[in-house]
Amino acid sequence: MEIIRVKDYEEMSKTASSYILEKLKQLDAPVIGLATGSTPEGLYRLLVDENKKGNVSFKNVTTFNLDEYTNIEPTDPNSYHYFMNKHLLDHIDIPKNQIHLPNGNAEDLEAECQEYENKISEAGKIDLQVLGIGVNGHIGFNEPGTPFTSRTHIVTLDESTREANSRFFNSIDEVPTQAITMGIGTIMESSEILMLISGEQKADTLNRLLNGEVSEEFPASVLHKHSKVTVIADEAACSKLENLE
Numbered sequence: 001m002e003i004i005r006v007k008d009y010e011e012m013s014k015t016a017s018s019y020i021l022e023k024l025k026q027l028d029a030p031v032i033g034l035a036t037g038s039t040p041e042g043l044y045r046l047l048v049d050e051n052k053k054g055n056v057s058f059k060n061v062t063t064f065n066l067d068e069y070t071n072i073e074p075t076d077p078n079s080y081h082y083f084m085n086k087h088l089l090d091h092i093d094i095p096k097n098q099i100h101l102p103n104g105n106a107e108d109l110e111a112e113c114q115e116y117e118n119k120i121s122e123a124g125k126i127d128l129q130v131l132g133i134g135v136n137g138h139i140g141f142n143e144p145g146t147p148f149t150s151r152t153h154i155v156t157l158d159e160s161t162r163e164a165n166s167r168f169f170n171s172i173d174e175v176p177t178q179a180i181t182m183g184i185g186t187i188m189e190s191s192e193i194l195m196l197i198s199g200e201q202k203a204d205t206l207n208r209l210l211n212g213e214v215s216e217e218f219p220a221s222v223l224h225k226h227s228k229v230t231v232i233a234d235e236a237a238c239s240k241l242e243n244l245e
């Protein structure tokens with residue numbers, strides 16, 4: 001696991017954006033895994049800017065998002081469909097049929113999970129998966145206790161996750177209780193993983209990721225088993241790191 005330590009949120013976003021642009025240049029038909037949350041918003045803003053300036057094209061890019069709430073319309077401002085359109089997808093030159101998010105509104109959610117897995121397989125593999133991290137170590141919506149072998153599945157969200165995400169809703173009662181998420185096994189099949197971590201509220205989380213044990217109780221710890229992971233973390237997120245060199 002390689003750690004890139006940067007000053008602040010802006011520098012994290014810039015470093016991530018340059019990293020992704022470089023990757024996109026190397027591949028003819030890149031398949032990129034995308035994440036939601038406040039952490040990648042700055043990265044997406046920079047990618048939109050680069051696309052507008054003509055420095056990068058997304059015409060050959062295929063995307064797969066990690067997760068989506070269930071029983072929420074894609075047009076609902078709190079859906080991850082809406083989030084992705086607003087922050088990235090509506091503003092870049094990517095063909096719509098190359099964009100994939102789980103359909104949290106599907107009649108048969110189990111079938112939707114299988115179909116999502118099939119679509120990823122058909123695309124080959126995810127070349128680069130962008131990840132954020134929940135305070136409790138969740139990746140995608142894989143909460144503590146999720147098997148490392150899990151595939152795309154329906155999850156019941158932890159109360160702590162619903163609370164953390166309630167800042168986007170009018171009240172916690174409106175936060176969905178379930179979601180569809182790519183499984184940990186699915187995420188681990190990506191050729192490469194880029195994790196972004198920012199802010200003091202993630203300082204204990206980052207310390208546990210780097211210095212804690214590999215355990216299903218802390219989902220992100222699985223990344224120690226992956227051969228190509230880069231973590232970009234800002235000073236505030238690094239503020240509680242033990243074993244500083």
Ligand SMILES: N[C@@H]1[C@@H](O)[C@H](O)[C@@H](COP(=O)(O)O)O[C@@H]1O
Binds near residue numbers: 135141
């Ligand atoms: N499902 C998403 C995760 O993919 C994300 O990493 C996490 C952290 O979000 P934030 O970046 O807002 O802290 O929130 C949500 O639960």
